[in-house]
Structures are given as structure tokens and as C-alpha cells.
Amino acid sequence: MDAAAELSQESGFVAESGAAKMQERLQKRHQARIEDAERRKEDKERQAVAEEKGEYFSSTFNGERACIEELLSGCSGADRAVVTQILEEATAQTVQLQKFLNDSTLFLTQYELRQAQAALQKLQTSLAETREAALPKKRFAFRARTKAADKVAPPVSDTASPGAGTFEQSAQVDGAAAFEQCGFSNMENELLTKTSDEIQKRDVLLTHLTNCKVRLFGSPSTLHLKHIDSCEILCGPVSSSVFVDHCRNSILALPCQQLRTHNTTNTQVYLHVTSRAIIEDCHGVSFAPFSWSYPNLEDDFSVSGLDRDRNNWSQVDDFNWLAAGTPSPNWTVIPEADRKTNWDS
Amino acid sequence: MGLLTILKKMKQKEREMRLLMLGLDNAGKTTILKKFNGEDISTISPTLGFNIKTLEHKGFKLNIWDVGGQKSLRSYWRNYFESTDGLVWVVDSADRLRLEDCGRELSALLLEERLAGATLLVFANKQDLPGALSKEAIQEALALDEIKTHHWCIIGCSAVTGENLLAGVDWLLDDIAARIFTAD
Ligand SMILES: Nc1nc2c(ncn2[C@@H]2O[C@H](COP(=O)(O)OP(=O)(O)OP(=O)(O)O)[C@@H](O)[C@H]2O)c(=O)[nH]1
Numbered sequence: 001m002d003a004a005a006e007l008s009q010e011s012g013f014v015a016e017s018g019a020a021k022m023q024e025r026l027q028k029r030h031q032a033r034i035e036d037a038e039r040r041k042e043d044k045e046r047q048a049v050a051e052e053k054g055e056y057f058s059s060t061f062n063g064e065r066a067c068i069e070e071l072l073s074g075c076s077g078a079d080r081a082v083v084t085q086i087l088e089e090a091t092a093q094t095v096q097l098q099k100f101l102n103d104s105t106l107f108l109t110q111y112e113l114r115q116a117q118a119a120l121q122k123l124q125t126s127l128a129e130t131r132e133a134a135l136p137k138k139r140f141a142f143r144a145r146t147k148a149a150d151k152v153a154p155p156v157s158d159t160a161s162p163g164a165g166t167f168e169q170s171a172q173v174d175g176a177a178a179f180e181q182c183g184f185s186n187m188e189n190e191l192l193t194k195t196s197d198e199i200q201k202r203d204v205l206l207t208h209l210t211n212c213k214v215r216l217f218g219s220p221s222t223l224h225l226k227h228i229d230s231c232e233i234l235c236g237p238v239s240s241s242v243f244v245d246h247c248r249n250s251i252l253a254l255p256c257q258q259l260r261t262h263n264t265t266n267t268q269v270y271l272h273v274t275s276r277a278i279i280e281d282c283h284g285v286s287f288a289p290f291s292w293s294y295p296n297l298e299d300d301f302s303v304s305g306l307d308r309d310r311n312n313w314s315q316v317d318d319f320n321w322l323a324a325g326t327p328s329p330n331w332t333v334i335p336e337a338d339r340k341t342n343w344d345s
Numbered sequence: 346m347g348l349l350t351i352l353k354k355m356k357q358k359e360r361e362m363r364l365l366m367l368g369l370d371n372a373g374k375t376t377i378l379k380k381f382n383g384e385d386i387s388t389i390s391p392t393l394g395f396n397i398k399t400l401e402h403k404g405f406k407l408n409i410w411d412v413g414g415q416k417s418l419r420s421y422w423r424n425y426f427e428s429t430d431g432l433v434w435v436v437d438s439a440d441r442l443r444l445e446d447c448g449r450e451l452s453a454l455l456l457e458e459r460l461a462g463a464t465l466l467v468f469a470n471k472q473d474l475p476g477a478l479s480k481e482a483i484q485e486a487l488a489l490d491e492i493k494t495h496h497w498c499i500i501g502c503s504a505v506t507g508e509n510l511l512a513g514v515d516w517l518l519d520d521i522a523a524r525i526f527t528a529d
């Protein structure tokens with residue numbers, strides 16, 4: 001922590017004069033821009049239309065963006081102090097650009113706004129990439145980041161095992177009120193089922209299951225899976241999100257609004273998702289359309305409010321694979337011939 | 346919208362506030378934002394970058410920034426700190442397993458110099474879930490009582506039912522307005 005504080009001060013120091021100059025320049029440029037805009041507005045007040053505002057925005061925005069990109073291109077081959085300074089400047093300029101976009105949202109079309117947001121995002125990605133490439137992480141430690149790095153130690157609450165079985169665990173933080181978590185935990189080699197009455201509109205949690213078959217007949221509000229190994233988990237329509245963390249060698253089948261998959265390997269997901277599925281820190285995850293069925297499935301779909309006709313199972317966003325135009329190597333579509341069709345065993 | 350209207354709106358700049366919504370992924374930030382603005386919440390995807398929404402409320406123009414909370418995005422949060430008047434920290438009250446993470450991320454944010462002047466509203470979201478912790482339990486778990494550097498308030502809410510969203514935002518606006526627009 002001490003070292004980090006010192007380092008962050010150091011990088012702050014290196015960039016100080018540059019940042020101050022930069023601020024001044026930006027301030028001037030901003031002022032000029034605003035004055036210019038005011039003049040134009042006054043000139044044309046009567047006949048001017050929102051369209052022109054849009055054009056003015058685009059040209060200014062793109063100009064500024066080009067400046068930042070050019071700045072960043074100066075990083076390759078430059079020495080550490082210069083790179084640090086450039087990065088500080090580029091970051092400050094990006095913030096200014098964000099402000100400009102923000103101030104302009106009133107008269108931008110949805111399309112222009114999206115374009116600009118995407119461009120900014122891209123800029124931030126290349127900023128981050130340049131930073132990673134040019135400066136080894138440690139030297140550029142910001143305080144918040146260092147805090148985040150401390151977190152690697154396993155969360156204590158998570159490893160303390162309550163007794164096996166359906167939870168009757170009182171809340172870890174709320175000792176007073178006895179609380180009954182709906183779900184299963186710490187089981188091996190079991191067939192586990194829940195009926196609609198037990199899970200309807202509830203938040204269901206499955207943790208530390210190994211080699212189990214789980215059948216959840218009904219429509220929970222949300223479902224969390226954590227530390228799942230070699231299981232087959234089938235669930236009725238989940239009205240909001242399904243959160244999966246540390247799952248491996250398993251098969252999941254479920255409909256939901258969002259699927260959020262983390263730290264998962266070698267797992268098949270038979271999915272109906274009405275918005276999006278995402279993966280983060282995963283590999284070997286494969287997807288196919290949801291195909292499990294049980295007698296009350298249609299009723300449970302109605303209860304969940306999920307759109308039966310909208311299934312984006314094959315549009316998976318990988319948060320570790322955003323920049324490139326090539327598909328993520330971390331997930332695949334299960335070939336039709338290999339898909340599971342018999343769920344009865 | 347005519348240019349005159351635009352100009353008029355720009356004149357109100359001194360009545361503008363910038364709010365930043367942060368929290369772990371899956372907390373319900375985007376859902377809160379859309380619900381508050383009366384939009385459809387069934388089609389919301391996990392946020393890949395950020396959303397900006399500009400809306401009028403109680404005579405203020407609110408610029409609300411909703412930034413994705415996935416682990417891989419958290420290092421970008423700091424890009425959004427500048428000139429924040431209000432920080433809205435959203436918590437999934439039923440996610441007991443990540444409450445510790447949640448507290449750690451929040452306390453790191455409160456050390457940020459660029460957020461030093463911001464009022465903090467904590468939304469203990471998803472109160473509609475039977476397993477949700479009460480706002481008192483969240484307050485304790487996040488050690489909010491130890492915060493001396495920021496004005497803060499915690500409000501239990503549900504983005505799905507809309508319960509208490511207005512109450513939270515109103516508190517936040519009142520607190521910010523009392524700090525920065527007293528000259529009016
Ligand atoms: N039951 C219930 N579900 C909620 C509530 N608020 C949000 N959700 C659900 O929680 C899931 C996550 O919501 P989002 O708004 O996408 O979460 P977020 O905080 O924006 O997440 P990121 O964009 O990844 O940072 C969605 O499936 C929402 O429908 C709530 O108050 N109650």
C-alpha cells in the first residue's frame with residue numbers, strides 16, 4: 001500500500017506540469033468552441049435547425065477524437081516519462097470529450113449518440129491497451145486498482161460451509177433475523193428437485209454441488225449457481241438474471257432474461273435468453289437452444305413474463321474479448337448433431 | 346426541438362447535475378435508470394460500456410451515467426469520476442455471497458479524490474426478492490456509519506416494482522442542491 005501510494009504520487013508528479021498545461025489548453029479550446037458556437041447560434045438563430053447542431057457536434061467530436069488518437073500514437077517507442085505524460089493528457093482529453101458529448105446529448109439523434117458512445121468506448125480501450133503495453137502494471141498503480149488487487153484472497157464467507165442439505169442457514173451479515181435461503185448446497189451424487197411452489201418468484205441459490213442432477217420445476221425470480229462441478233442442472237423460466245460462477249464440466253438448461261457466466265469451463269448451456277448472455281473469465285463454454293421440457297413449462301413461461309419468441313442464445317458477449325473483430329475463442333455453438341435431445345435419464 | 350428551446354435549456358446549465366451510477370455487475374443499475382425514466386426493462390442486457398441518460402426532474406437537468414460493473418470494466422470506472430455531483434451505489438440486496446466485494450469496491454471509491462465532493466446514495470435494490478437483506482443489514486455490511494467524508498443515505502428499493510426509486514433520487518437532488526445551488 002505504501003509503495004503504491006508512493007508510485008501513484010510519482011506518476012502524478014511526472015505528469016503534473018503537462019497536465020496543467022493541458023488543462024489550460026483544453027480550457028482555451030473549450031472556451032473558443034463555446035464562443036464559436038454562441039456566435040453561430042446568434043447568427044442563425046431563426047433559420048438554424050437541430051441538424052446543424054448535429055453537424056457541428058460531429059465535426060468537433062471527430063476532430064478531438066483524432067487529436068487523442070494522434071497523441072496515443074506518439075507512445076510507441078517513447079520513453080516511460082513521455083508515455084506517462086501522454087497517457088495523462090490523453091485521459092484528460094478523453095474526459096473532456098465525454099463532457100462535450102454529455103452536453104450535446106439534448107440535440108443528438110439516438111444514432112449519433114450511439115456512434116459517439118461507441119467511438120469513446122473504443123478510445124478508452126486503446127487508451128487502456130496503450131497503458132498496458134507501455135507501462136508494466138505495477139508502476140502505474142492507482143490507489144483504487146491496488147485495492148482491487150488485494151481482493152485476490154478467497155472470500156471468507158464463501159468457503160465457510162454450512163451443513164449439507166437444503167439451507168437453513170441464517171444470514172451471514174444479519175445475525176438477528178433467521179433467514180431461509182431457497183436452494184441446495186454441499187451435496188454430492190444426489191438427485192435434487194424443487195417444485196413450483198417452493199421456488200416460484202424466489203431467489204434460488206445452488207452452491208458446492210458435485211456430480212448432482214438438479215431439476216427445478218417452476219419459475220424463480222433469479223438463480224445463482226456457484227462452485228458447481230460435474231452437475232446437470234435444469235431449471236424452468238427465470239424471470240430476471242441467472243448468475244453462474246465457478247462452474248465446470250456441467251450441463252445447464254434454462255430460460256432467463258440475462259445469463260451472466262463467470263469463471264466457468266467445459267460447460268454446455270442449453271439456453272433461452274431474451275436479452276443477452278455474457279461470459280467473463282470463461283473458456284470451453286458451449287451453447288445450444290433450450291430444449292428441456294416438462295408438463296407445466298408453458299405456464300411457467302407465462303409466470304416469468306419471458307418472451308417465448310425471442311431467444312438470443314447464440315449471441316454471446318465475452319467481456320474478455322471486446323476489442324477484436326474476430327469471434328471469441330472462449331465459447332462455441334454446440335453442433336446440431338451433438339446436442340442433447342433426451343433429458344429423461 | 347427548435348433551437349430556441351435548446352438555447353433555453355442550455356441556459357439552465359447552472360441547474361445541471363451529474364450523477365454517476367456504479368455498483369457490481371447484476372446489481373440493477375441499468376434497470377433502475379430505465380425504470381426511473383419509464384422505459385421498458387425487459388430487454389436490458391448486461392452493460393458492455395456505459396449509458397448516458399439526460400432527463401429533467403424537479404427543475405433540474407440530470408446527466409446520469411450508468412457504467413457497466415463487470416470485473417473487467419471496473420478499472421475504467423475512474424474515467425467517469427470527473428465533476429460528479431452525486432454517486433449512486435447500487436447493491437443487489439439478495440447477493441449475500443458478493444456483499445464483501447461490494448463493500449470493498451465502495452470503500453475504494455470513497456477514497457477517490459475526484460469523488461470527494463459527491464453526495465452518496467446507496468440503493469439497496471431488489472427488495473422484492475424474499476431473500477433480500479434489509480437496508481439496515483446492508484448499511485451494516487457496507488459499514489456506512491463509518492463514512493465521514495461524504496453525505497450519504499441508504500434507501501431500500503426495487504427496480505422491478507419501482508418502489509422508492511423516486512424517494513432516493515429526490516433525497517439525492519435535495520442534498521446536492523443544498524450544497525451547490527444555495528447561491529440562487
Ligand atoms: N427481482 C429484481 N430483479 C432486478 C431488480 N433490479 C434489477 N433486477 C434484475 O437484475 C438483473 C441485472 O440488472 P441490470 O440492470 O442489467 O444490472 P446492472 O447493474 O446494470 O449490471 P451491469 O450492466 O453488468 O453492471 C436483470 O435481470 C434485472 O431484471 C429488482 O429490483 N428486483
Ligand SMILES: [Mg+2]
Binds near residue numbers: 375376390392412413
Ligand atoms: Mg447495466
